[in-house]
């Protein structure tokens with residue numbers, strides 16, 4: 001189905017990053033495995049690494065060590081997270097790529113004047129670095145991470161603070177993500193949400209409670225066109 005971009009009903013789109021715009025689990029997982037190796041622990045395989053995506057580096061590091069039978073106290077965890085961030089920064093895009101259709105779709109949206117930003121549980125610095133290296137910033141104009149505000153997904157404040165920072169109206173915004181954290185944050189913030197089915201979620205995308213699900217990034221415009229149009233806010 002071809003969609004006229006002029007019919008795109010939202011002025012702003014907030015995208016989740018990992019598992020939605022970019023396939024990053026390989027590079028993230030390699031950094032996790034380096035930290036485990038520093039502690040004499042065996043690496044975690046690719047499938048398990050994918051299941052650790054979506055809640056950010058601190059949760060991922062804690063769960064990775066737990067999978068290897070080691071419970072870290074808060075100070076040990078902080079040190080391991082610092083190492084993870086450093087290792088990840090050394091090799092952020094060795095295997096990371098935007099999913100098929102991302103670059104073309106973002107370009108079409110940007111050309112139509114739609115504003116776009118990323119709301120991720122990655123740290124903001126890591127997110128900006130990866131987006132810039134992949135040539136996605138612009139068209140992505142802002143990125144908020146786990147450390148940008150005092151709340152993060154699934155808290156709605158992660159999205160709402162980002163929209164406020166952009167000067168964008170929540171009532172005219174759409175969220176797109178791959179996990180239950182994205183859907184919960186969007187719904188609590190009052191945004192319609194489209195789930196993508198190729199991400200890292202263990203829950204099938206159609207069970208996340210999103211307003212629509214897409215199986216290809218190229219279907220984003222058509223799916224958005226089917227959603228109830230945002231109502232202009234008075235004032």
Ligand SMILES: O=C(O)COP(=O)(O)O
Pocket residue numbers: 016017018019052053054055056057060119120121122123179
């Ligand atoms: O787990 C992460 O580091 C971030 O994941 P997200 O981009 O899907 O929020």
Ligand SMILES: [Mg+2]
Pocket residue numbers: 016017018019020053054177178179199200
């Ligand atoms: Mg994600």
